[in-house]
Structure formats: C-alpha cells, structure tokens
Amino acid sequence: MGTRLIINLRGPNGAGKTTVARGFLEHKTIDLEPYRYINSEGRSRSWPIAQCKAPGLQLPIYVLGRYDVQQGGCDTEKDMDAIERCVQWAVDNLTDGHIFFEGFVVFKSGGRWLEFAGRNERAGKGRYVWAFLRPNLNELEARIKGRNGGKEVKLPLLDNTMRTVDLIRNKAKALVTDRRFLVDLDWQLSAPMVTEQLILRLQQLEAVR
Numbered sequence: 374m375g376t377r378l379i380i381n382l383r384g385p386n387g388a389g390k391t392t393v394a395r396g397f398l399e400h401k402t403i404d405l406e407p408y409r410y411i412n413s414e415g416r417s418r419s420w421p422i423a424q425c426k427a428p429g430l431q432l433p434i435y436v437l438g439r440y441d442v443q444q445g446g447c448d449t450e451k452d453m454d455a456i457e458r459c460v461q462w463a464v465d466n467l468t469d470g471h472i473f474f475e476g477f478v479v480f481k482s483g484g485r486w487l488e489f490a491g492r493n494e495r496a497g498k499g500r501y502v503w504a505f506l507r508p509n510l511n512e513l514e515a516r517i518k519g520r521n522g523g524k525e526v527k528l529p530l531l532d533n534t535m536r537t538v539d540l541i542r543n544k545a546k547a548l549v550t551d552r553r554f555l556v557d558l559d560w561q562l563s564a565p566m567v568t569e570q571l572i573l574r575l576q577q578l579e580a581v582r
Contacts, residue, residue, distance in 0.1 A: 437460060
C-alpha cells in the first residue's frame, strides 16, 4: 500500500488550480455522499466529494469541493472553520485514499494550515503535500483579465497576493522535514500537462516510507 497523502494545491486566484482539479476529475469513479455542515452564518451547506483513480497511483484520490463553477474548491466557501472541518472529516473518514483540496486558503490563514499539516502528520494520518502553482505577475494579470472580460486588474493587489503565496511557501519550506513533499508545479505547461506533472510527483511520494 502506498503512503497516504494529504494534498493541498495553493496559488493565487487565476493560477489554474481549479483546472488542475478538473484534470483529476476526468478519472472520477464515483461521487460520494456530500459532507453536510452548517457554516458560521448558520447556513446549511454541502461539500462534494469525488473518488478518482489517477493513472499510476496505488491509492484513489478524493477530490473535495465544487468544480461546476469558475472558481472551485475552497473558493466556494469563505468560512475557514468550515473548510477545515470538511477537510479534517475527509482525512479522518476517507482513510483508503489520498485527500486533495485546493484554493486560495492563504490570506490570514497560513498558520492554521501549517498547524493542520503538522497535527495530522504527527497523528499518522498522512504525509502533507504542499503543492504550489505560481505564474509570474504578467501572466496572472493576463489570465484574470481574460476571465473578467478584459476588465483592468489592480496590479498592486495582484502583487500582494503573490507575496502572500510566497510567504506561506517559505514557512512550509522551513517546516517540512522532507523537501520532496513541497512541490513547485510548472505554470508554463498546458493545464493537462500540469495535472500530469502533479500525478507523477504523487507517484513518487507514494513510494516514500
């Protein structure tokens, strides 16, 4: 049996995280019963879960979150406590496979996920994979303008977003005991090739004991 992985794909909005997740969903085998919860606003919500069998991996991957919208994953829920509960439930209950989630869950929440990673690794619930997708500033501007129908983008805001991603990456880099579990994806590749690149890295990490 391969090493179980908790895979967190991070990057700024517009980096292509949702597209990578949809690449995993091309290998979907079944939709599980959604995880239902009440968010901080008292609203009843559900968190979709899909089991996927990516080629070459020993274990299935459970992809968390909605992907029928432009910005999927964690971006569909702004309640960080709710997101953490959903991911923790998956880690605790879907023990026969890897857990995958993505989204810009960085701003004012970096420490939360660093603590989450350490807590679950110490409990033996899986090795945490920090995967980063970070295009350069000009490419990110072009992508977001294209998504927004050509509307101008505030470059200082984008630059601050990129700096925030770099900050959490540097913190993760300082804390991981094995640098192989910090994955920098090549944003210059096509979307399908980025997904393939991540799958290849996961194959290698499954074999780490």
